[in-house]
Amino acid sequence: MEICNFCGIGIYPGHGSMFVTNKFDKFYFCSTKCKKLKKIGKTNKGLKWTIKFSKLNKFNEISNQIKKIKLNKTEKNITYAYFSTILFKKKIDRYKSIKTKKLHLK
Numbered sequence: 001m002e003i004c005n006f007c008g009i010g011i012y013p014g015h016g017s018m019f020v021t022n023k024f025d026k027f028y029f030c031s032t033k034c035k036k037l038k039k040i041g042k043t044n045k046g047l048k049w050t051i052k053f054s055k056l057n058k059f060n061e062i063s064n065q066i067k068k069i070k071l072n073k074t075e076k077n078i079t080y081a082y083f084s085t086i087l088f089k090k091k092i093d094r095y096k097s098i099k100t101k102k103l104h105l106k
Contacts, residue, residue, distance in 0.1 A: 006034035006044050008051030 002011045002018075005027045017035060019027040029035040037047075044050040 002028040004028055004030040004034055006030075006038045006050070007047075008044070
């Protein structure tokens, strides 16, 4: 998988275009937009949508820090109970339901 020489986005096989100079230097472009901007002589450091710009201005690091802050939430305590206590609680609930039914029948 090649990387676009202008914006830095990965190019899947069969996509984009390749430009070869007389010195046999290969330039890969993901779109005609990147190709035309390179031909004009624009630098990728000044365009906000390029990966080079985001690396220079540390946009990726800021977004990673925000993600870490969002992920570090406090966890709720999980209480564990033995199987015997769960069965005992079920028996108590059954007993209460039977008792209420008997009271309603009278």
